Amino acid sequence: MSAVTEWMDRREFLKGLGAGLLVCLTHGGVMAQESGRTFGGHALPKEVSAWIHIGADGKVTVYTGKVEVGQNIRTSLAQQVAEELRVPFGRIAMVMGDTDLVPWDMGTFGSRTTPTMGPELRMMAAAAREELLRKAAAQWKVSVTALKVEDGRIVDAKSSHSASYGELTRGEKLVSVVEGQEALTPATEWKVAGTPVPKTEIRAFVTGEHKFPSDVVRPGMLFGAVVRPEGFNAKLISVDTSAAEKMPGVQIVREGDFIGVVAPAMYTARQAVEAIHAKWDVPAQPSNDGLFDYLKSHPDGESQPEHQAGSVEQAMAAADVKVEDKYTVQYIAHAPLEPRAAVAEWNAGKVTVWTGTQRPFGVRDQLMEAFSLPVEKVRVVQPDMGSGYGGKHTGEAALEAARLSKAAGKPVKVVWTREEEFTWAYLRPAGLMELRAAARRDGTLVAWEHHNYNSGPAAISMPYVVANQLIQYHPAQSPLRQGSYRSLAATANNFARESHMDAVAHAVGMDPVAFRLKNLADLRLIAVVKAATERFGWEKARSTATRGYGFACGNDKGGYVAACAEVEIDGDKRVRIRRIVQAWESGAIINPDGLRNQVGGAIVQGIGGAMFEAILFGNGRILNPHFADYRLPRFRDVPEVDVVLVDRKDLPSAGAGESGLICVAPAVGNALFAATGQRLRNMPMTPDRTVPGVAVSGLTS
Amino acid sequence: MTEFVLQVNGASMRVEAPAEESLLSVLRYRLNLTGTKYGCGEGECGACTVLLNGKAYRSCRVSVAAAANAGITTIEGLERHGVLTxxxxxxxxxxxxxxxxxxxxxxxxxxxxxxxxxxxxxxxxxxxxxxxxxxxxxxxxxxxxxxxxxxxxxx
Incomplete structure (x- = not known):
């Protein structure tokens, strides 16, 4: 059937490209450390790795281990290569996240693609351009400096010699080694980078042609499903598979507590799982109620202050104004619209797995370990997927598909249900933040203490100037499986800090924005504070009982952000966010349209965690593992969103996929305080259902 | 298992499936029409929306038997002669x-x-x-x- 996905191995792939120029990086490259390719004990590959190929037809193929999950790097990285190579954007094809074809990469997270992979590919492209120039100069016996490059052609104006890149590379296979000293084109001179190039391959997304990981089909493919335990940390007591075994074509796969099925149809696989009766022993486990006491009383090892200066105790004792409070965030789910999915296929002892993951090489390692395979016997391919938001670092579905496929001797597809994704993936950590602050009557901050239990250290450092500080993250034993989430703990820490800043501003009787500006020295942060408040019209904003205006700012991972929120509260204490103006600066902008989309999307996703998202759990079970019970931001929840981009062509480009979330909750919470006088210190601030253990605010949304 | 003849994107497609299997499951896993997406299986996300006689339905909530008499249009069937709608x-x-x-x-x-x-x-x-x-x-x-x-x- 034509829908069957075709894939080539690297040798076939390179053959298909024809002869050409391969630009390679030796493993001593200066970018190696920074790009993360030596992270976590991973040595760089011993063999020389290819990054860029220029075909005889002038087509440019770029190889990167980064993956496209909706953040638009397939486009923005290609723009940067086109820029340095001086070729039209349309000539670039990106090969991403295929472990047999691309150099090793740690994964796509932490806003690292733009600050590390961008410069790395630019360096490779610049080296390729220089190599082609040298080649043309040698052929024409002229000086390199006499030559010009434009649109993938090298021209010598004097001798009227001219050749395309393809003509120069045809019939030859050159290997150029990069020293890492190539000069990059400054942003002020960019012609392709820095422009709003539309998302590449966008047409395939509006016609349904694009194959997401869950869409991959292989010849002879069967379908797999897994019997899930009744709760976390459960032990299998007994299982009866007799009814399922009688279903036509169904194969049961059992290894210890793992019970899976393979069937000729997805429907049958699900029916078979339903027909298997397993008894589990589920131990008693914590719930939402009492969660924060639990986290505080169950430390995970010793912790040290992230930052300590002066004496908070002495400064607090002597201060005019003191504010002390606790803030909390609940566990929330990434809920990528495409759940975990994988297709696995074994051929001659080698397993190939197509799956949705932010860490194709991490999943490759998991497969190597699980099946005791050498590196050359595992290939992970990551088709551009239905997103992840930090939630797809692991390879659960890949491992299940590989295990079932191995037992069945046929390719097997596994697609998690929504309930499985909510229950058996991992969550954004819950956290408790305890803050103490002191200020002089004139609004000068003198002391700041910030403790974060469990949620994480991201953006825990003070962006404000304070002489006396104690900033500490306390890792805890989480009762639920937790992990990475877009912007990590920066959301929780900034919610606590910026809500607390607002409280101190009110305590000293200052305008919240003026109070922040008085205590800020970071010029980049000051610039976004001004950009957001000017666009919003903060100076004229006067809160009433039914309309509130709030502000928050922060910085993390090279992104500087400030947000103003306008909220409306009706007679039923129902909250509507009416407007959010957010200013954003992350250095030189590579694609203003893509950047606007990322920052706008981050605001909408931030509304979910700020207002209504919360995982309800108890005794090892997730109690709301369905979209009907777990409220996601929808069309109706979206306010007027205005993103103000600050382009700093003089600064290196930073990642922009994450930190756009971190001001939403505090800006909205501060607006609600301005209107109601009620300080909302728990995220979500307006849940549909009461979260056990959290005081009810009385406000809904 | 029952044999159905579905009218999908103007073509007749023969498929064997249990009558209660969802149209989404049949489209994606039996007919390899993967443009229609699974998001929740409960009609809560709209990723699986298809047209039945021109009206929008969640294909995860429609059985193949119920869809057998309708004209089904999926995302793959909107474009005509290479022209987007x-x-x-x-x-x-x-x-x-x-x-x-x-x-x-x-x-x-x-x-x-x-x-x-x-x-x-x-x-x-x-x-x-x-x-x-x-x-x-x-x-x-x-x-x-x-x-x-x-x-x-x-x-």
């Missing part, structure tokens, strides 16, 4: 997606909306599309795309 083109022009996983359902839902109400107000667009989830949060651009399509691409 105004709704598809508007999503391209507005860049109304991030990961693109919700896009099929959004476009099919918007197509049905504009069929019933060619000039919807912004409020009507929001009300009608509210059952479709974009986890990437691209809602404002999707609203803009629907408006653009309604205005004949002039937006």
């Amino acid at each position: 105004p709704v598809q083109q508007a999503f391209v022009d507005e860049g109304a997606m991030q990961c693109g996983y919700c896009t099929s359902g959004m476009i099919v839902e918007a197509t049905a909306l504009l069929e019933e109400n060619p000039q919807p107000t912004e409020e009507q667009i929001v009300a009608r599309m509210n059952g479709n989830v974009c986890r990437c949060g691209t809602y404002p651009r999707i609203v803009a795309a629907v408006r653009r399509a309604a205005e004949g691409g002039r937006a």
Whole structure:
């Protein structure tokens, strides 16, 4: 059937490209450390790795281990290569996240693609351009400096010699080694980078042609499903598979507590799982109620202050104004619209797995370990997927598909249900933040203490100037499986800090924005504070009982952000966010349209965690593992969103996929305080259902 | 197992399936029409939206038996002779997606909306599309795309 996905191995792939120029990086490259390719004990590959190929037809193929999950790097990285190579954007094809074809990469997270992979590919492209120039100069016996490059052609104006890149590379296979000293084109001179190039391959997304990981089909493919335990940390007591075994074509796969099925149809696989009766022993486990006491009383090892200066105790004792409070965030789910999915296929002892993951090489390692395979016997391919938001670092579905496929001797597809994704993936950590602050009557901050239990250290450092500080993250034993989430703990820490800043501003009787500006020295942060408040019209904003205006700012991972929120509260204490103006600066902008989309999307996703998202759990079970019970931001929840981009062509480009979330909750919470006088210190601030253990605010949304 | 002849995107497709199997499951896993997406299986996200006789339905909530007598249009069936529909083109022009996983359902839902109400107000667009989830949060651009399509691409 034509829908069957075709894939080539690297040798076939390179053959298909024809002869050409391969630009390679030796493993001593200066970018190696920074790009993360030596992270976590991973040595760089011993063999020389290819990054860029220029075909005889002038087509440019770029190889990167980064993956496209909706953040638009397939486009923005290609723009940067086109820029340095001086070729039209349309000539670039990106090969991403295929472990047999691309150099090793740690994964796509932490806003690292733009600050590390961008410069790395630019360096490779610049080296390729220089190599082609040298080649043309040698052929024409002229000086390199006499030559010009434009649109993938090298021209010598004097001798009227001219050749395309393809003509120069045809019939030859050159290997150029990069020293890492190539000069990059400054942003002020960019012609392709820095422009709003539309998302590449966008047409395939509006016609349904694009194959997401869950869409991959292989010849002879069967379908797999897994019997899930009744709760976390459960032990299998007994299982009866007799009814399922009688279903036509169904194969049961059992290894210890793992019970899976393979069937000729997805429907049958699900029916078979339903027909298997397993008894589990589920131990008693914590719930939402009492969660924060639990986290505080169950430390995970010793912790040290992230930052300590002066004496908070002495400064607090002597201060005019003191504010002390606790803030909390609940566990929330990434809920990528495409759940975990994988297709696995074994051929001659080698397993190939197509799956949705932010860490194709991490999943490759998991497969190597699980099946005791050498590196050359595992290939992970990551088709551009239905997103992840930090939630797809692991390879659960890949491992299940590989295990079932191995037992069945046929390719097997596994697609998690929504309930499985909510229950058996991992969550954004819950956290408790305890803050103490002191200020002089004139609004000068003198002391700041910030403790974060469990949620994480991201953006825990003070962006404000304070002489006396104690900033500490306390890792805890989480009762639920937790992990990475877009912007990590920066959301929780900034919610606590910026809500607390607002409280101190009110305590000293200052305008919240003026109070922040008085205590800020970071010029980049000051610039976004001004950009957001000017666009919003903060100076004229006067809160009433039914309309509130709030502000928050922060910085993390090279992104500087400030947000103003306008909220409306009706007679039923129902909250509507009416407007959010957010200013954003992350250095030189590579694609203003893509950047606007990322920052706008981050605001909408931030509304979910700020207002209504919360995982309800108890005794090892997730109690709301369905979209009907777990409220996601929808069309109706979206306010007027205005993103103000600050382009700093003089600064290196930073990642922009994450930190756009971190001001939403505090800006909205501060607006609600301005209107109601009620300080909302728990995220979500307006849940549909009461979260056990959290005081009810009385406000809904 | 029952044999059904489905009318999908103008073609007759023969398929064997249990009568109660969802249309979504049949489209994706038996007919390899993977443009229609699974998001929740409970009619809560709209990723699986298809047209049955021109009206939008959640294909995860429709059995194959119930769909057997209808004209089924999936995302793959909108484009004609290589030309995108105004709704598809508007999503391209507005860049109304991030990961693109919700896009099929959004476009099919918007197509049905504009069929019933060619000039919807912004409020009507929001009300009608509210059952479709974009986890990437691209809602404002999707609203803009629907408006653009309604205005004949002039937006």
